[in-house]
Amino acid sequence: MMLNPYGEDAVNLAADLANRRPESATELADRCRAAGLVLERRVTPEDLGRARAALDAWEGIVDAHGEQERADLLNRMLAEAAAYPRLTSHLGTGWHLHYRDAEQPLGSVLFTLFAVGTALHLTGRGMHRLRRCEVTECHTAFADTSRTGRQRYCSHRCANRDAVRRHRARAARI
Incomplete structure (x- = not known):
């Protein structure tokens, strides 16, 4: 079975940006570049606003109650981001698919990337594969x-923290 990394990379970027929201267009650009996105245009404050809207919509999908609600919210996001897929080889990166119109600003690119990437991730791996950490104080x-x-925890640190908490609770009952 081949898993599509387009979905994995997109949802991981969405999670990273959602969990620690960028505070400026410059920070947004830097973090997108660090994640491997090729930025073809200057990133503006409008891009930051559109990216925040994309993250709000994406977090609604994360927090959805049940598969149908998750699918409905994701379908709304996909409808807003709709564009036909196209082949591109920008800046010598090799041929690949883009699920967006050419020459879009970064905020719109991220909205589309999060919508399509999340759809690919959930349909390819399972509708349950997007969540929040199970440690009570971690969101x-x-x-x-x-x-x-x-996977139940966002990191090894939270998994270990919860294991220690369970161990101490068992030890206290003895």
């Missing part, structure tokens, strides 16, 4: 990219 959103599809 971090993450995409479950594990082989088994049973």
Whole structure:
């Protein structure tokens, strides 16, 4: 089975930006570049606003109650981002698919990337593979990219914290 990395990269970027929202257009551009996005245009404050709207919509999908609600919210996001797929080889990066119109500003690119990437991730790996960390005081959103599809925590740190908490609770009862 081949898993589409387009979905994985997109949901991981969405989670990263949602969990620690960029505070400026410059920070948004830097973090997108660090994630491997090729930026073809100058990033503006309008892009930051559109990116925040994309993140708000994406977090609604993360927090959806049940598969149908998740699908409905994602379908709304996809409808807003709709463009036909096209082949591109911009800046010598090799041929690949873009699910957006050419020459879009970064905010719109991110909206489309998050919508399509999340759809590919959820349909390819399972509708349950987008969630928040199970540690009570942690509200971090993450995409479950594990082989088994049973990831419950956003990080090893939170998994360890919860294991220690469970161990201490058991020890206190003895």
